[in-house]
Amino acid sequence: MREHKNFSRLTNYPTVGVGRSIHLVPMDIVGGFEVRPGFYEINGATAIPGGVNFTVHSHNATGIELLLFHRQEPEPFAVLPFPKHYRIGNVYSMIVFQLDIEEFEYAYRVDGPYEPEKGLIFDKTKFLLDPYAKAVTGQSVWGMPSPGGQHYKARVVKDNFDWEAMGHPLIPMQDLIIYELHVRGFTKHASSGVENPGTFDGLLEKLPYLLELGVNAVELMPIFEFDEMLDYREVDGQKLYNYWGYNTVSFFAPNTSYTASTEYNREGNELKHLIQVFNQHGIEVYLDVVFNHTAEGNEDGPFFSFKGFDNNIYYLLTPEGKYYNFSGCGNTLNCNHPIVQQMIIDCLRYWVTTYHVDGFRFDLASIMGRNEDGSPMSKPPLLQSLAFDPILGNVKLIAEAWDAGGLYQVGNFPSWNRWAEWNGKYRDDIRRFLKGDNGMAQAAALRIAGSHDIYDPMERQDASINFLTCHDGFTLYDLYSYNEKHNEKNGWNNTDGANDNNSWNCGVEGKTEDVQIKALRFRMIRNACAVLLLSRGTPMFLAGDEFGNTQFGNNNPYCQDNEISWLDWELLEKNRELFKFFQHMIRFRKEHPILRKNLSNGILGFPDISFHGTIPWSLGYMDYDHYIGVMFAGQKPKHRPEIIYIALNSYWEEVEVTIPPLPKEFRWNRVINTWKFAQNIEELCDNVVTIPPRTVEVFEAFLN
DSSP states (O other), rough: OOOOOOOOOOOEEOOOTTTSSSEEEOOOEEEEEEEEEEOOTEEEEEEEEEEEEEEOSSSOOSSEEEEOOOOTTOOSSSEEEEEGGGGGGGGGEEEHHHHHGGGOEEEEEEEEEGGGGTEOOOOTTSOOOOOOOBSSSSSSSOOOOTTTOOOOOOOOOOOOOOTTTOOOOOOGGGGGGGGEEEEHHHHOOOGGGGGGGSSSHHHHHHHHHHHHHHEEEEEEEEEEEETTTTOOOTTEEEEEEEOOOOOOEEEEEEEEGGGGSOOOTTTTHHHHHEEEEEETOOOOOEEEESSOOOOTOTSOOOOHEEEEEHHHBBOOOOTTTOOOOOOOSSSOOOTTTTHHHHHHHHHHHHHHHOOOEEEEEEGGGGGGGTTTTTTTTOOOOOHHHHHSSTTTTEEEEOOOOOOSSSOTTTSOOOOOTTTEOOOOHHHHHHHHHTTOOTTTTHHHHHHHHOOOSSSSSSSSTOOOOEEEESSSSSSSHTTTTTTSSOOOOTTTTSSOOOOOOOOOOOTSOOOOOHHHHHEEEEEEEHHHHHHHOOOOOSEEEEEEEGGGGTTTTTTTOTOSSSSTOOOOOOHHHHTHHHHHHHHHHHHHHHHGGGGGSSSSSETTTTESEEOSSSSSOOOOOOOOOEEEEEEEEEEOTTSOOOEEEEEESSSSSSSEEEEEOOOTEEEEEEEEEEOOOOOOOOEEEOEEEEEETTTTEEEEEEEO
């Protein structure tokens, strides 16, 4: 029953999101608190002067209760049912007055029908996490179970971070060099030498190193709130966690265990400071986001949020009410349902406006193009909405263009000339060519030239993210140290992880003291680095590759929160020459625009891109071809011509090569040689050169 009270005062509260003030007068008493209907268009919990606005929605619920908890307490001190007249449509909204946001946490209980065959599994006994929660409690200490088990609660966040009127770097796609890293693993090893290992602040302490290396974008593996304890196991005495974080608990909240200190009601400030400083130094920050599934899993998984609000809306369900599993993780988010689509758009807008994130990499993005019956859509409304969203207009959108259900869309991802893709064909073709597989010359040449056979340059500019390594699979060092994966420590009898690695151990599996094999391995690493940074498209590589980091043959260390996954910074000094080579190649790419984009239709009679065998203009793409030459030629207005010839010999013997003759006023200089790396070499060359076995050389045209 509605209770009325003669309030002796009116308080002048500003309308959230509106540039004027109105009088907000408490209208009812619920659970001992003064309340009134709230702002229905503002999802989540939002602090306003004098109270907090709570808005939540459910299509099929018959009633919702707001639960208020004292900090870290398992049971609520107040239960506030939303009055029936506080519901408009399917939205429940209530302002609760005189709440101090630093003194409480909150959750919901939702009542409704229980009809599993229809996907309705409401349970009014469950504590539910707000889908729009900006901070999740109980997750601040890594490796510690959440108090109360999986009864996650939320906090209200005060957003008062000072961005100092700064904007985004807005680096063009072709000028990016992306560096993928895991926030915890990047500095957790004792050798990292940082004051706050395994945290956002620890990563910030490594900014001088990243500037020295020369990368200009970092891609952070998942930092949305996840619970590393959900998949906790012990195998042979080793503690195994959900270390990578591809199991989202809350899409709007940062992972509080990645902070150096507890940020009560100011969650995210440490991450914001990281992004602010990185941007100030010309480095963009991208988030690896997981909208293909949640941590609630299938019928046997936990029940803490989406299942309790609208299970049949948030997840793809079979006609029998079971979970489709196109993610390989138990459930699949119903991305193209209007409710879920709006949540994802709201989420990305939030990270861009509140955290100044510069871009997003979408894990298993092909799921985001599936219909409610699981079938692929030709024009997925979510992907189209993201492509044209005005707030997201300047951020990078990068798709992992496949999923675990067999949908592979590399080259065919619905893009509207807006989405870039992880080019899995680049990875596979270049790996195979470099290790000496037959029949790969033509494919490798096309990948280096920008994969125009996959991406039409007129329709899909800047589409290809070129990579040879990422968190999935071998590190670059392991790629040339192991023929087979070695995932035994994951506890699945080495059955997890990919089997098609296209790797080569150079003669011995794993660790060796053989000097010749070690020299060959590092030359192969230099070859891979050189090809990646000489290719058209946007290069990306895995943190630690630049100094020979190893995962000891584990190509799926998703659960390894230990030395298998942590970067060993002692290797930086041990393999300093490798680091210098990466530095050199990054600098060389930045100094030569012709490697990044078409400067014209060619120059001096040469086309923009041309392919060559050991004899100019004669690459025959025979099965036995293990040599390719790729030449880029062009000229910016009022600049000298740029002509670069890349010679790649993946054969186990040296080859004699004739480089295309230059006009008499020019000469060829050898500027890069992976056989024996030396910085800033400029060796005058004849047209006929000998390329050593398994070596990449680069020649540049200079004026006489």
